[in-house]
Amino acid sequence: MKYLIIGLGNYGSVLVEELSALGHEVVGVDSNELAVDRLKDYMAMSYIMDATDEQALASLPLKTIDIGIVAVGENFGASVRLVALLKQHKIPHIYARAVDHIHQGVLEAFGIERILTPEQDAARLLVQCLELGVNVETFKIDEEHYIFKFNIPSVLEGKQLQHWDIEEKHQLRIVSIVRSHTIWNNLDVSVLSHSVAQQYPEDMALEKGDQIVCYGKYTDFMRYWHGLTAE
Helix, strand or coil: CEEEEECCCHHHHHHHHHHHHCCCEEEEEECCHHHHHHHHHHCCEEEECCCCCHHHHHCCCHHHCCEEEECCCCCHHHHHHHHHHHHHCCCCEEEEECCCHHHHHHHHCCCCCEEECHHHHHHHHHHHHHHHHHHEEEEECCCCEEEEEEECCHHHCCCEHHHCCCCCCCCCEEEEEEEEEEEECCCCCEEEEEEEECCCCCCCECCCCCEEEEEEEHHHHHHHHHHHHCC
């Protein structure tokens, strides 16, 4: 894939480094010469320019770009203009960073593929880490619904599914149960191997080390988790 990253600040620079490490071709643009120079070894092509200048932007290899990412955030006007210009040049997929709800609302009007909210996402992840600890992983589906994967606490060990009220009482649907097994590798060292249970009858008892994957509302899970860990 060939990516165009406009804006090589803290956010854009991480995108450049990570995409490059994954083997993608990256074209980077920024008006700051130092920012471009710092990342030049990660990029297939780099440009020092004001990309909001329509003629300057048109000089880029836009016809070969698969995904354009507007990583500019703080300059509201520049961000909106850049998205409009990329739309005008018919970039197949456009992502743009938004710093607040007003910015996000304006970008939504363009109908671009994805709006990035790194500051909000980072804050949300921090709250989840503080509230849930390291034993829960989350994947956001929409503003209300998430997929959760968590290591069962000791209070659930030995409990049969038919006596567990996660679905009926808390409206959290079990997606799968991940069970760990100790195996010995070719160096004769014990390691944990994980397998996903394809079927889980009601009399199946949860074991130490099991992980549960479930789906439901974030508020329902938080209420359930706090009640569970308080037992």
